[in-house]
Amino acid sequence: MKIYETRTAPNPRRVRIFLAEKGIDMDYQQVDIQGGENLSDVMRRRNPIAKIPILELDDGTCISESVAICRYFEVLHPDPPLFGTSALEQATIEMWQRQIEFGLMNMIGLCFQHSTGYFKDRMTPVPEFGKVAGENAIAYLDVLNTRLGESPYCAGDVFSIADITALCAIDFARVVKIRPGEQHTHVKDWHARVSARPSAQA
């Protein structure tokens, strides 16, 4: 099996960190998304919406969406659990994972796409919305800071996929000059801890 990805993009990094935490080796094949390599017919057969990463199994079956790829390996390699175990743990992790994804990662991605024009050959950037999306992401850092003042990790006492999403979102946010501020002390402490895990280098 292998994963088609772009090393500098934030979503593939979520999968690399997840697999590193699980101790799973993987073949990675780089795709030039800026040059539009992902828009080719062969890539669209792997994922109709032409996004990466894509996991290709040995029989040719393809799974796209970072979280879906992570879920596949969570079921096959449940230890350490990164999506939780009990119903309440699984629901709590999914809640934070989604709030961080919609409130932070998605807003940073939209800010990047609409502010920079990086993909202007294939979408309609609305710079005014890019600015709003960036403001939304900054506002979410306040919510996350409160949360990380209550618990060591985003979804509770243990490291989970919610931390992976938050780490990749915050590190990618540098490209749009969004960083945790001085007031986000809990986010900064947490960021130092999760960045020190070997998986953060994956």
Added chain:
Amino acid sequence: MKIYETRTAPNPRRVRIFLAEKGIDMDYQQVDIQGGENLSDVMRRRNPIAKIPILELDDGTCISESVAICRYFEVLHPDPPLFGTSALEQATIEMWQRQIEFGLMNMIGLCFQHSTGYFKDRMTPVPEFGKVAGENAIAYLDVLNTRLGESPYCAGDVFSIADITALCAIDFARVVKIRPGEQHTHVKDWHARVSARPSAQA
């Protein structure tokens, strides 16, 4: 336990359909989101980002995010499975669920928020982006139509949470005058089938 929700909003409907498919009875308490009842301190203690639905357990623990609430009940009541069983099924359902959520439901929601000004007391609508979001949703209907020409349900041979998300997104899209077109024959066939399930009335 009970669920705080707003009957006319699309996300709570996802949870109601999910629970109906599982045969789970629930107490629902209505929240007036247009009037801002969700923005109160008491609601923010249940969900810091002040969105509904919220599941409140008997001990006061709260789980927000529709999909996280569904996940909670999937673990406790696995039959019928709506998130899949094997690793490949779970990953495939999560892939379609996410693509439909980001490509269709989220875009329709953003189109609604940015075009109508419904929440203009608590966000900055950018009408130009609302238009782009609506165009993105319409474009995703083409992708979904191709998919539903290949398989009876969004994520394969069985009804899943991906179908619930697509149904709630498409039905809500009427408020921004987006509907499947004549060319979306497979979407229309599928829509008639899933709308005929008793759960669609939940």
